[in-house]
Amino acid sequence: MIENVPGREERDPAGTARRRTIVEVSLAVAVPVALFLWWQLASSWHYLDPRTHPAPSTIFSTAWDLVADGDLWSDTFVTMRRVVLGWVIGGASGIALGLLMGANRLLRKALEPTLDALYVVPKLALLPVLLTIFGLGEGPKVALVAITVFFFVWISTMTAVMSVAEGYRETGQAFGATRRQMFRHVLVPAALPAMLVGLRVAAGVAVLVIVAAEYIVGTDGLGYLIFNAHALGLNAEMYVGIVVVALFGVLFAELIRQVGRRLVPWAPEDRAAGRT
């Protein structure tokens, strides 16, 4: 006789989920804390040269000074504005073209080779071109972010639409869905999870690109802060910029993930999270 004894997960699913969340959050906090602790000690005991790699305590006090001066706020705000604006423009156009190309074979055949060729061009190489088109203002930087985001979102959206299971399409047809209804009720909902992944990945890459662009032609922003501080030998300020960029990238991507969770509760990751 086989006796099936329910495990703790089955006896107390809510408690198990809570415990797992606590462990996961603790790990997510403990790893960076341990890293900072190691960095602090290594710098203080001169395993790392504190002049070139200042201790976290020095970086924190430098950040405090920059915040008090107002410099850090303004640079962070400028970078955020460029990233968000570029991400919205690039994301919207990427979704629109991705949906159209995913659903329309002829359009796909017409545009895909050209877009594929442009996709492999390093986006930073376009900066001089954008400078001559938009001048020295915000235009080239926002455009660079938008172009970068566009390609990530376009590819993920188009692929997602093309990969919608045949069964979904057949079901839609069986219910007599029009072309518009098929698009609205079948293709877009099925592609949304992959589109959101594309938007989230693009958010991280947008931060990378804006930092590089602000370095090349910047007078402000976190990229300018990092590279200007590096050029001036102000290593603590450089690390402040790096830490803020990292935090901004994490928070921006997390914000998109949370919004996505609410918009697309049927996404695989969120279904998995819901089970725990």
Place this chain on the structure above:
Amino acid sequence: MTRPDHRRRPLAAALAAAVLLLAAATACSKKDVDDDEEAAGPAVEAGGEVEGCGEGSWTDPEDLEPDREPARCEPGAPAPDPLPEETDVVITSGTLAAEFVAPIQVAIDRGEFEAENLNVTLRQVPPSDSLQLLGQGEVDAVWSAPEAGFVNGVDSGFDLRWVAGNYSTPPESRSGLWVHGEQGEEPDLSELEGRTLASIVGRGSVALYPVEQALDEVGLSLSDLDFRTLPAGDIVTAFENGQVDAVWLLDPLWTQLEDDPDAVWVAGQPPGEPLGGLIYGPNLLRDRPEVGEAFMRAYVRTINTYFAGDYKSDPEFVQYLAELIELDPALLESTPSLTMDWEIRAGSTDRFQEVFIENDAVRIDEPLPEDELVDRSFYEAVVGHTG
């Protein structure tokens, strides 16, 4: 019986780590301060007269006259005094394809370092990285300028000294500040207030010192302008298109504006005052000053032998230089010979630092004393100046 609450263990561990972090931060902050090094004096002393280097081989650093003759020895002097064994020296420069690097390139190519038993390697490294490598002893010397990064490096505890100059521009050079205007007319610099000034170098560059001087004459400073850094490939186009109102251009970029009827040269490098040159780190300053002296001897001899006067008047030498530093000979000929000058003027670092402080490029309120930034003892020793 109450079961222990295992759920709180990971959180407790994270909190304990955070507490440890703060404790360590507090305990360790003093150690960083204690590591600051005391300013050291001159690294070497002159041994006496040097054959071929007479009275004209040294000039008073206080002499700031624009028409001062640069120090010179006879060609081939000071004679080599080889080290007992072959010694490796690594020097870096932000660029290799530039005329101001030519003395180092020629010294390598013509065996002047070899004559001192030095095996010199010249590497291209951005100045901001090279100064940190220099301070850590990873490289021995840097061919650059005492820019804000250098001042900040010394201020943070790196043992660095500006030990020799490089060049000053001749009066006919138009390297410097250009603005829009009609050729032949005196531009009104006060109109630049609120306008855009572009440069290929950043706010921490010594190049801004002459810009600040020019603006000062009309009651402005760099902070009154919108300063931008642009890539060398875009800066002239941006000026010609009217995207920027003024540009600071180095050799040979300014030659592109020479015939532009809408561009006027306003100011250049102060005559007779080198703004850059050779920077030594702890390896050559403290650990092996005799190597630093041998390097300096080869450098000074190279200037006396190959760059003493108008070196571009010899077409063969221009051709040789062009091949060596990989520049177009026509481009090299389009600008006048630089006035190579191994000496450092008194007060230069004070003046640079005032501009850096004004432009928020350094984190000091008062200029660091000159003896914490400059060491003239190497070039004085190799020409036999004992004063």
